[in-house]
Amino acid sequence: MKPMIYLLKSPYLLFLWLLLTGIFSPSTLAESRGEELFRNNCSICHGTNGSGGMGIPLASASFLDAASNQYLKQTIRLGRPGRIMPSFYWMPEADIDALIEYINQWRDTPPKNWSSRSISGNPESGAQLFKSHCAACHGDQAQGGKGTGLHFSRPTEIPVTATALNNQGLLNSAPDEMLHYIITHSRKGSIMPSATQLGLSDSSVNDIVSYIRSFQTPQLSKEKRYTEEPASLIINSPYSYEDTIENVKRAIVGSNFIHIRDQDLAHGLNVKPLPNSRQTIIYFCNFNFLYDALKIDPRVGMFLPCRVTVVEQDGKVQIMSINPKHLSQLFNNNALDESCDKMYEVYTSILEDASL
DSSP states (O other), X not given: OHHHHHHHHOHHHHHHHHHHHTSSOHHHHHHHHHHHHHHHHTHHHHOTTSOOSSSOOTTOHHHHHHOOHHHHHHHHHHOOTTSSOOOOTTSOHHXXXXXXXXXXXXXXXXXOOOOOOOOOOOHHHXXXXXXXXXHHXXXXXXXXXXXXXXXXXXXXXXXXXXOOTTOHHHHTTSOHHHHHHHHHHOOTTSSOOOHHHHTOOHHHHHHHHHHHHTTOOOOOOHHHHOOOOOSEEEEXXXXXXXXXXXXXXXXXXXXXXXXXXXXXXXXXXXXXXXXXXXXXXXXXXXXXXXXXXXXXXXXXXXSOSEEEEEEEETTEEEEEEEOHHHHHHHHTOXXXXXXXXXXXXXHHHHHHHHHO
C-alpha cells in the first residue's frame, strides 16, 4: 500500500494515475473547459443546460439534428448582427472547439456533415411561396420577427422570435442543404409547419432556399468588420478630486444631458475601497436618447443611464467611462452603431471638457 499512499500524496502522480486508469481523461478536460465557456458566455441566453430562454434551446434534438459542427463554429464566430446573438470573433479556436464538444453531449445522433454545394432553384418562384407560407412569421423581406429576438417578459411556452432569414450571420453559417432540411422537417416545439404539412414539393423547397440565399451579401473579413477598441476611456485630470467632479457635472449639462446623482463606487458592494483612494460615479441621462436606443436594442441598458467615474489614487486624479465603441462590437447590431458612436462622442467630450 505504500506506493499508493505516496501516489495519492503527490498531486502530479495522482493526476497521472487518474489518466492511466481512465477515471480522468483528456476528453474530460475538454468537456470541463467547454462547460466553463458555455456557463460564462452562453448560458445567460441559452439556459444552463441548453434548455433555452432569451435564446433558442440548443439542447433540442430538433435543433441539433440540423446543426453541423461547422454551422455551430460559424455561428459562434459571426453571431447574428442586429439580433440578440453576439459575435465571439475574439474567442480562440481551441475554445470554440471545446464549446462545440460540450454542446455535442446533448446529441442523440452524430452531427450532420452538410455539403457546401448550392441548391438550384427558382428564387422568383421561391419569393411567391415565401410570401404565401413563411412571411407571416419571418417578415415580408425575411427580416424575422420584430426586435432583436430578446423578450424580457416572454412566457417560456411561447416560441422565440421568428428567425431573421436574411441575416448575414445565418446566411454565412447555414449551407443550402441545412436550410432545405429545416424547411422540410420543421422544428419540433415551434409553430413552424413542415413542407409536408404545407403540401410543398421538394422542388418548391429548393425555390424557397434559393430565395432565402438571394439575400446573402459577400462576407466581410474580420479585419474589415472589427477594429481594436479599449473597453474603457480614461483621461488624467490636472484638477483636484472635488474640482474634477464639479467639472464633470458642468460638462454633462453642457452636453444637454441631465445630472441624476453621485454615488461612491463601492456603494452596495461587499468590497474594501483601495487604500488612499476616493471613487465617485456620476450618473446622467438624456431620456429621449435612452428611449430611442432601447427601442433599437434593449442591451444598451447595460450602460444607460450614462456614467462617468472620477478616481483619486495616491494623489492622482483620473476620469473614466465605458467605451461605447467597444460595446457596439460586442452587440453586433449595425442598427445600434450610430447610437454607440454618438455616445462615444458624448463621453469623450465630457472627459476632455472636465480636464481642460
